[in-house]
Amino acid sequence: MRLAREETSLRSLLVNRLRDLILDGDLTPGQKLVERDLTEAFGVSRSLLREALQQLQAEGLIVNVLHRGPSVAVITEHEAREIYAVRALLESRAGRDFVENATDDDVDALAAAVDALRDPGVQDDPHRQLVVKNEFYAALLAGGGNATIAQLLKQLNNRVTMLRRVSLSQPGRLVQTTQELEEIVDAARRRDGDLIAKLLSDHVDRAAALALANYDLGDAAS
Template sequence: MTLARETASLRQQVVTAIRDAILFGGLAPGQKLSERELCANLGVSRTLLREGLQQLQAEGLIVNVMHKGPSVASLTREQARDIYKVRGSLEALAAKEFTQNATNDQRKLLAQRLKDIKKAGTQNDSHDLVKAKNAFYDVLISGCGNAVVGQMLTTLNNRVTILRRQSLATPGRLSKSLEELQAILKAIEAGDGDLAGQLCAQHVDNAADIVLSQFSKPRK
């Protein structure tokens, strides 16, 4: 993790660097965080680091246990299940309202974002793939015209990204996911908001089935 001090406030760079390391696998769930090592790697003071860790704790990515210090948060199966339930309902509503409210430019951009996902998938880059999938949903949210839905999904975004990375890493899931997203886009282009919503909810349910089944697997 390295910081470019001129591009943003140093504190925000600290938050972004650690957040990305958590979201994209550089820091594992449950991993204990050494403040000394993080300060050395990032080149910042302990005070600044702790301010950043407090923000990440508020985002649900870090837990701070008394007498043990900070560590990367782990999702339980129950938490993952609940996140998928909420995500499915919200994204179904976003897809339905995107169909009704999105501009032509937003519809074109959504189609382009799907192409970006396909491209990232062919390059076998998990980081770019997850970022492309997130970008697809960013367009869906921004074009749905419902600020409350957008705010709630944004709040879930970090934990959804962790689960999304886990889902897409499952063999065979990417090709199926692309088929499902193409069907959602087709329904949107046809102006069928109800169908787009139903397909979006099913897409989330399918991802949930894969990820939740992995929680049941015994640890080696």
């Protein structure tokens, strides 16, 4: 039993490490994942690596093509547009739920995430920017209390993060993002459901425009 727990823990650590490498852009879309290189790099067995890759495949971060092996998933332009369209709808609804259900402490948690984006250490660290942005959405969903929307957005989160990394990396985008999130927090404090829904939708639309213009999309040439 102890050995089984250790293997499960090691697999989880491996999954998390590979996921971070993909979401941080160290493993790039379309990059082939060579099992021998990865087993040597992480000091794990091939069977454990394959289990980790299967988990990431289920999350939509890896594809495994017959006779070609695993590689980092490429988000096509069509898929990206669908993801952003769904995000806009879900986050608008989440904003309305937040206004209706959130406590003052929930609003403060939302504001704290925006404040964190102003930290110089965060501004200079793309990984921490993504972490803080995820914390903002976690606070939004927790305060809204809609478990269905939270689950749907969680399922999209990894692919959203791949796109978010691109949009946040554009010059001036972090400043603009912070301003947009401040407006969202202000709407939350005023309990204005219509306004927060519009602001969240507009925020997603702006991120979509940047990501679609700068992301190396799988079918961009078609």
